Amino acid sequence: MKKKRKNSKKNSLKYIVYILLLAIFSLSFFIAGVYIGENTNKKSLQKTQNVISMLEKKIKNLSNQLNQNNKNLYNLPSEIEDYETAHKHYKKTKPPVPVTVKLKTKKPKLVIILDDVSFGYQVKAIKHLPFEATPSFFPPTKIHPNTPVYAKEFKDYMVHVPMQALAFAHPEPDTINTDWSYSQIKQRIDEIKKWFPKAEFINNHTGSKFTADTTEMEKLFKVLKEDNLGFVDSRTTPYSKARDAEKIYHIPFFERNIFLDNKPDINYIQNQLKKAVKIARKRGYAIAIGHPHKTTIEALNESQNILKNVDVITINQLYELKTKNEK
Template structure:
């Protein structure tokens, strides 16, 4: 058993009493200190924290200064770069919008229950000899005639007895292209001039419905020019077929605007005039037709192109050659 020391207990009690008295005296002082600190902190934050209104004013001022900086006179090169960027931005947006346009062609669903259709167009037709060679191919091929001009003044008359024919409409190409037709639409032509030319084509080709562009890589990517053209084509009951001589063509946009079907070629047959190349291009068109239900191929009245088409009938097994007006989505 442990012995208790009375003196030790007495000292402990005295110490407890002293601690309690000290704590009672210091606690109010600590509380006062905390209160003082909080008051000072409030004063400090009142000074350094702007009000919401002041903050908004400062923000507006910053934006104004920022804008002013942008609007300061720039060097010629800087302005040019800025304009280029803006043009590129607009073109990308326009391309995006064009890609989002849905036409009957886009909505067409091939059900595999009918034969795939292949529409072959032969451009630049202008003589009886060419016409007869194409008829001798032995299946439906659509001929696109150059409008009457010097060198082929009878082209419209030659077309009249054909059940389906097109007008191969000359349009502005790259400056690199030198063999320009005399009457060629340019991006600087007024609507009155374009409308006058289209009106004359209607008189020359009273039974024609379809027209496609001869060259036209510059013209068909120009919004203002294509708007004028489609307006005139609509007035005289023509439908535009996009030869797509440039990937930047805006034909789809204006076909939609003027309520026309959007028709565009899938392959060129004869960029090279040798048998193997042309036949391989024909095979590509047939492959597209089997997949989508239709395809459009464009060639020219070259003797080699005619030869390939005549000697490739075996490739068309299960494929129906058609005139352009028989496309399944029209």
């Protein structure tokens, strides 16, 4: 992903800054030795000071570049980028109208899912939120190998399974593609189930192409039924076939209502939360998807007043309520 490449560039710049600082310290000790020595070489001293001055300028330039990278670190989250691509791709086709499912509750329920969870600092931030969010962990890769370990810190969590997009430059390793056979999908989901044995739901990372493919979604839902897993449709395309597949296999199933952090802006995120609360009050529940970005976490921490009229619950708790309603 673009974010990974920027993170890599950021880390490289940090290492360069550290090396240059070490060089300055070493040269400073050398200058001290020159001053103490009886036979001070003024030319050598001047040359060394010039080198230090040059290194200091390089450090300043690199620091400015690093700060700029920090400002630009936020990219449009992949699910949102994927959704916008799908809208452009199908712009001449009228999307199907989502089915509205209501839930009878004394107090409206809101599920806040945080996708792309990969690292320890994200886990810490989610656990310190003033409500119980639902983290959705990437399957482990070389870049984020410890996600199954982090998942154990939560009673309820999901797995964020990469699926093929219409156009996405940096897909995750082992992204499920539309040319996969049933056995390939089965092998992948079985592997995920072994990594995350307590997971009850998965949702799609990107997936605008895969989830719009009827045949592939039916293969996937058949596997999910066999593995006792539910599916939360991230709705990265308005043309998802997930609901059609659910009618055949009848697995636990929900759909995303709102993306929270299309923009890295606290006011925007909180306005999206207000929309989610409005949907929850109308239908009995709503599902909002965000990402563990710094701005998103900050916005959520400052939203107690917005959320005071809803119960924020996990996706597993929502399914339990839905099951009781249907009895």
